[in-house]
Amino acid sequence: MKMTFRWFGEKDDSVTLEQIRQIPGSPSIVGALYDVPVGDAWSLEKVQELKNTVEKAGLKLEVIESVNVHEDIKLGLPSRDKYIENYKESIRNLGKIGVKVICYNFMPVFDWLRTELAMKLEDGSEAMAYDDSIVQKLDPVKMVEDMATNSNGYVLPGWEPYRLKELKDTLEKYKDIDEEKLFENLKYFLENIIPVCEEVDVKMAIHPDDPPWSLFGLPRIVTNKENLNRLVKLVDSPYNGLTLCSGSLGSNPKNNIPELIRHFGSMGRIHFGHVRNLKFVSDKKFHESSHLSSDGSFDMFEIMKAYHDIGFEGYIRPDHGRMIWGEKARPGYGLYDRALGVAYLNGLWEAIDNMKKQ
Numbered sequence: 032m033k034m035t036f037r038w039f040g041e042k043d044d045s046v047t048l049e050q051i052r053q054i055p056g057s058p059s060i061v062g063a064l065y066d067v068p069v070g071d072a073w074s075l076e077k078v079q080e081l082k083n084t085v086e087k088a089g090l091k092l093e094v095i096e097s098v099n100v101h102e103d104i105k106l107g108l109p110s111r112d113k114y115i116e117n118y119k120e121s122i123r124n125l126g127k128i129g130v131k132v133i134c135y136n137f138m139p140v141f142d143w144l145r146t147e148l149a150m151k152l153e154d155g156s157e158a159m160a161y162d163d164s165i166v167q168k169l170d171p172v173k174m175v176e177d178m179a180t181n182s183n184g185y186v187l188p189g190w191e192p193y194r195l196k197e198l199k200d201t202l203e204k205y206k207d208i209d210e211e212k213l214f215e216n217l218k219y220f221l222e223n224i225i226p227v228c229e230e231v232d233v234k235m236a237i238h239p240d241d242p243p244w245s246l247f248g249l250p251r252i253v254t255n256k257e258n259l260n261r262l263v264k265l266v267d268s269p270y271n272g273l274t275l276c277s278g279s280l281g282s283n284p285k286n287n288i289p290e291l292i293r294h295f296g297s298m299g300r301i302h303f304g305h306v307r308n309l310k311f312v313s314d315k316k317f318h319e320s321s322h323l324s325s326d327g328s329f330d331m332f333e334i335m336k337a338y339h340d341i342g343f344e345g346y347i348r349p350d351h352g353r354m355i356w357g358e359k360a361r362p363g364y365g366l367y368d369r370a371l372g373v374a375y376l377n378g379l380w381e382a383i384d385n386m387k388k389q
């Protein structure tokens with residue numbers, strides 16, 4: 032297991048590389064470019080620059096999260112071929128600088144969604160929360176409009192209110208796309224890129240949909256064991272793998288996370304693990320918590336033990352943290368609570384390791 036830490040870059044993150052280096056074990060960096068429009072190729076010059084910045088701070092860059100997939104690829108439009116060519120170029124350039132894993136997702140229109148970004152927990156910390164009964168009443172267009180006037184509103188990464196016209200058009204284009212069609216479009220994408228991944232030794236790791244169920248009538252397919260089984264067979268190559276996100280898949284309690292880790296891990300298809308906890312309030316209603324088992328609903332020992340039992344050699348990172356100790360940062364991505372997450376997950380790993388040696 033190789034511990035990592037997500038970093039949004041010098042311009043977009045309140046956390047510095049120098050701070051990350053002082054987290055016990057100096058986790059390596061999960062990075063990305065944030066100034067390249069979705070669909071464009073990531074140039075060798077830009078990715079080399081990112082790598083240099085990370086290495087100058089004494090850290091490594093081997094995982095990218097995310098290289099986003101252009102909507103036309105998910106929609107299966109004729110224009111997808113041009114975007115797939117760009118994607119291949121990004122893979123090749125990332126391979127050249129030593130990147131081993133690319134995390135991506137295949138969620139139509141919207142990325143992850145929460146209904147509250149700073150819910151106050153009993154101890155005074157703040158965490159993100161989700162309540163499906165609120166989402167059911169939402170109209171996505173209205174929601175984006177609201178974002179302009181209500182800074183405490185919903186977060187829709189990538190859907191700033193100025194893109195409203197585009198949002199309406201995109202939603203219209205999805206009218207004919209059901210789960211089957213979306214699977215077909217994912218297959219087409221993977222059939223095209225996986226040979227390049229094999230050639231340059233870069234593994235693809237799809238992130239589950241968050242939350243793992245349909246939103247606003249849009250299809251979502253990276254949601255459960257059955258669909259993940261289907262997904263890894265779309266192109267039967269170890270380069271077609273998963274980011275096993277305990278929080279995203281786990282928000283459906285029917286997804287047994289340790290069991291999924293054992294199943295897909297022993298197939299060699301988990302390349303990246305996002306490990307976090309959350310607390311269920313009721314069905315499809317939860318808030319995020321610290322990583323500690325007793326603060327949430329998951330048994331983190333069982334999760335780490337599953338990774339240990341399969342001899343996991345891929346990358347792991349703590350996922351969303353709470354906002355604690357007065358920190359002001361990007362929701363879910365402050366320094367303090369995620370650093371505590373690293374220490375805790377490393378502690379569990381060391382204990383499991385030593386227990387087995389005795």
Ligand SMILES: [Mn+2]
Nearest residue numbers: 276279305350
């Ligand atoms: Mn995740």
